[in-house]
Amino acid sequence: MTTAIETPKCLVCDTEFEVQADWEKGEIAECAACGQEHEVVEKTDATVRVELAPEVEEDWGE
């Protein structure tokens, strides 16, 4: 499933992502090694760029 394009690495643990063909911009991808969520911020035939996904803490009753 990995494409020929340069594969992005996890920004936390450096593990390479397996880029999925159906990834789209805005997609949230989890690093298979460490679980960190990344957001796909660019996706063209040539490049895939990811950034750390924003973290929003859930609210939880007292």
Add this chain to the structure above:
Amino acid sequence: MTTAIETPKCLVCDTEFEVQADWEKGEIAECAACGQEHEVVEKTDATVRVELAPEVEEDWGE
């Protein structure tokens, strides 16, 4: 609050009800002594008649 009319008794423990002025037919009245629910089945100026209220068991997950 008790009226002059003949007061009905609890059909379970025989305790007299305190008939409330605003009771209406269909009202559910609890016996103050034993808690049994009664349904007011007749209410006129002269008589108040109660019967045991129907018991419906709630359903509760396994």
Add this chain to the structure above:
Amino acid sequence: MADKIRVAVAGASGYTGGEVIRLLLDHPQVELAFLSAERSAGTPVGAVHPWLRNHPGAAGLKFRPLAELEEVDVAFGCLPTGTLPARLPLLAERAKRVLNLAGDFRLRDPEEVKEFYPKSAAHPADEEFAYYIPELSPVVPESRFINLPGCMAVATIYALYPLFANALVESQVVVDAKTGSSGGGRGSSEQPAERAGNFRVHKLHGHRHTPEIRQAIAEFTGAVPELRFSTHSLDVPRGIMVTAYSRLKPETSALDVKRAYAKAYVGKPFVRVRPAPKAPQDFPMLKAVNGSNVAEVAIAVKDDQCVSVTALDNLIKGAAGQAIQAMNLISGFDESAGLPRTAVSP
């Protein structure tokens, strides 16, 4: 207050003894005059019962050996079963009245006493003990010696009494009882990791509350049940629940049963019939009684099958509270004095 009675607690470092102290600390007509313990003699009350250490009334209190017992109006016996009989003469000498929470003097049949309470057989009491259940005994006993009922026994008796008193059921009854870990007293030990999350058998046959229940039903109703009684252990610190299975006699209706319970307990502040329970939490349950002196009772009838349920706090209505209720009644105090009527939940 000049008119406070002086009270002693024998076995005051145990669980039921601790509850007697706890409740009496706030009883308006009682002075805690003497608290016995052997191994904890000399120790302050709060060091043994951490739950009492913040009450101002507990400040000066220490345990002393039973041998030093002073003259008191009432002595509560909270010793392990079998311990009191040999010590009764001592108590009899110094206490005007003895209220025993242990099982020693509950049974009358000499054979049963020998089998279930050998120490009582070996040291019979000089004067007879009254077996006293406040809601069922016809009169407040005048005897100097009173024995309170067993915790699981009395839960069962409350569940069955109206049925037999009104001859509503066949004699065969199955009682399945469940009890928490304080029921074994402080002495009983089990690694908490093994109790946690467990539920297990306690005794399937031959529990010594069995003859007591039979005797009490017979005494209070005239009928002799054919009783089966098995007990189980819950992973909760307090509380007893019994489920009693009986069979209605022909021609008996659900309403007859309801009326029997309502009449048996109407006007009794500490045995409360749950009317028309629908959802599970409407039935007697531990969280509705634990911390209070109340026994809750309910029945569910379908066709000729009758199921009766009682829940109570073994340390209060099953022990310390029951005994204080008895003390109140024999002393002419308000029956409810010092006795909690709400459970401490959630």
Add this chain to the structure above:
Amino acid sequence: MADKIRVAVAGASGYTGGEVIRLLLDHPQVELAFLSAERSAGTPVGAVHPWLRNHPGAAGLKFRPLAELEEVDVAFGCLPTGTLPARLPLLAERAKRVLNLAGDFRLRDPEEVKEFYPKSAAHPADEEFAYYIPELSPVVPESRFINLPGCMAVATIYALYPLFANALVESQVVVDAKTGSSGGGRGSSEQPAERAGNFRVHKLHGHRHTPEIRQAIAEFTGAVPELRFSTHSLDVPRGIMVTAYSRLKPETSALDVKRAYAKAYVGKPFVRVRPAPKAPQDFPMLKAVNGSNVAEVAIAVKDDQCVSVTALDNLIKGAAGQAIQAMNLISGFDESAGLPRTAVSP
């Protein structure tokens, strides 16, 4: 492995579904091919079942709507009772075999089905379901559709089967069952502060496992018990214990009973008779079975009174483990494959 079977779990985000996943993650001959959930569709398995999130096999797994079900060899039905009947055609189309853990297709009597399982009455199955208890059913069913027993039902059936199979007892039986909080599934809710330290009634009459027990005993033994069955709720996360009270027929000895149990379960790795229990912990108990696929059974006889006890983990031997045991047997695998035989205690 080429020879793994493909398995689907319908209702995989629930408690029994989670246990099926947990056990199958380490089953050598199974591929978890499809996991359904509606509200959790799209979510990774570990987000819903935190207890699975560290297993490497759970890494890629996500729930999908049942409508997307793929072709599989076996589909486990872990849906709330009443949910499967309307969806059975879908499963029937895509799964070679269906093993249903819900109650939908356990009863045969049309009147009882209508009363207890109205959805099943409304959507009858095209092919008949086999009611399958691995240790008691005479043969491994060849049917495409199999329904597993109810958790409290099967605990009771294990307790009573040897008695009725050998005609050792009178027909009247009282069963007092106790179950933990996972028994209600993830859907059931109760503030934990109210469950903690409680013990309460669940249902005193009319539980839908009652007709199931009667039917199973009749089917497996030919005898029809007069059954009373009441259930209670424990403050433990897992585990069921049932205490069953019966009366021996004249001339029946304790040894007869013992032999009957020994013979009924000898060679059955997952129903184990506790021989000669003396202390409380020798009897079946939750801490000895929770986490395992084992049902423990014991009996205590005194005179003509017989008490039978079963303990099992409702989510394993009462649900997921039982179903996997069934899958193993119908697939020709080792009966024990993937099934834990020790409890996780203390």
Add this chain to the structure above:
Amino acid sequence: MADKIRVAVAGASGYTGGEVIRLLLDHPQVELAFLSAERSAGTPVGAVHPWLRNHPGAAGLKFRPLAELEEVDVAFGCLPTGTLPARLPLLAERAKRVLNLAGDFRLRDPEEVKEFYPKSAAHPADEEFAYYIPELSPVVPESRFINLPGCMAVATIYALYPLFANALVESQVVVDAKTGSSGGGRGSSEQPAERAGNFRVHKLHGHRHTPEIRQAIAEFTGAVPELRFSTHSLDVPRGIMVTAYSRLKPETSALDVKRAYAKAYVGKPFVRVRPAPKAPQDFPMLKAVNGSNVAEVAIAVKDDQCVSVTALDNLIKGAAGQAIQAMNLISGFDESAGLPRTAVSP
């Protein structure tokens, strides 16, 4: 009694509301005049709080919608945080005084109010709320509106106050708090099977009690701690324990610390310092406070490391009991009226 004050409870069907009722049912100078609930309007008190159903005083009591609030002397606010602000005008009109248990009007800094209590920012109160901690506030407030402290906040404040009041420690403090499941109120839900046997994080940063603690320490001592505050969830129904880690300033001795605590709380019946704890059970612990209105405090010093510990019952000293203590004081009643001083254990 002619001189009973009339009291209303807003949010009376919740856990803290239930405790206010429970305690006031036995308060000699209070009449429970009005109990609000919306979803449970019309329901008897005992149907919602089964633990109250056996108290004779609860017999006639039913919940009514808050809009029907009658004229009362004191209204207790037991509504979810954020609910009172918009309803305050209603309460202000009909209640002489309002004692709020929710967090709405604890903070003063407008920025913090906006961040942590947006509803209060949107509906500011007409008159100022006094922030009142009976043992620490210099005077009994005369304001009509009083806000009680948060449960974990006040536990922490009791633990830290003597240290900062006497400038004994550096400003950096780490507080690790643990709380039981009733802390989330009746509204919070979690399947009991998932709470049972668990211990987990609640909030590691940003809990809204953090600014409250900072503000209170600053107000009562003049010092501003650099506070870190994290909370965790216990599998117990009731109780809070906080462990606070500070560092003594140079030249400060363990004795200085001891004296500071002793002086801070001497003569305060409801904050009790555990002197010289040695064994684990000598320290503040849940079983020594649950069911009582007592907060226990202790310190353990080694070299320059100071560890302070507080335990209290979140529903009593952390909520209902604290509020009744405040009511007693502002009404000129005995501070202890209606307030339990023993824990209900074991």
Add this chain to the structure above:
Amino acid sequence: MADKIRVAVAGASGYTGGEVIRLLLDHPQVELAFLSAERSAGTPVGAVHPWLRNHPGAAGLKFRPLAELEEVDVAFGCLPTGTLPARLPLLAERAKRVLNLAGDFRLRDPEEVKEFYPKSAAHPADEEFAYYIPELSPVVPESRFINLPGCMAVATIYALYPLFANALVESQVVVDAKTGSSGGGRGSSEQPAERAGNFRVHKLHGHRHTPEIRQAIAEFTGAVPELRFSTHSLDVPRGIMVTAYSRLKPETSALDVKRAYAKAYVGKPFVRVRPAPKAPQDFPMLKAVNGSNVAEVAIAVKDDQCVSVTALDNLIKGAAGQAIQAMNLISGFDESAGLPRTAVSP
């Protein structure tokens, strides 16, 4: 199987010994050759560990006195701390390798050994013990004698290692640890009624895991933390959670911290970093690890405040599982052989 190693368990009747047995019963490459116990010598395994009694492999197993130890490849030391040192010569003679779970040979500093492990000071080992943490020790030790880490120590070490290994934090660290009741071993006793519903202090200063943590951090990272370490007791049978509070050095970002943890544990199947936890159940928690050999770790950073959390099962990853993982690695087996990777929940 010819190539199974022969294993002995010294102290096999205790809790950690029981877990070693439980896990090895299903380990494909191990033969349980010898199980020691003194008081339980002669007793079948299942009578002492009821949770093992249904495993076919436990059928013939009995405990024997340690003095009868046979020749084995590996001996697990599960004796109370202080018991092994005098018995080490015996083990050394008959076991090729000794894996000690007790604390006896963890510390190196002679002064600390004397203070915390006087029996080890009195009976020093002939050959040095390697202190081994599978995920952190740079190599698999070749020594005959290996000492595993303490349960709370290793939980703390997992929480802090990445911070110090990467010099991300100031040296001052506060660690607040909580542990369940099996942590004290079978020997420790407390009436379950007193543990139930409680939370209490265990030791606020001077726990002997403190020097161990310091030594391990120093050894594995070169940095020496200024450590404060306090422990508390939970009312759960199993599980440890530690919350560690540190302060980031200037210029250190939350991402730096995250990367440090990810890199430290990537590829380690039994220490798992929870990525980006949001809700409470996303953080390490007991119900996600109990029953498994997994330690979960997470960090929460706000400004310069760093909170690290670890949860693990004290009897598995904190003891028996860790030791088996070590055995696997030194024996050249699959690191995961016999080790559960899912928790048994709910």
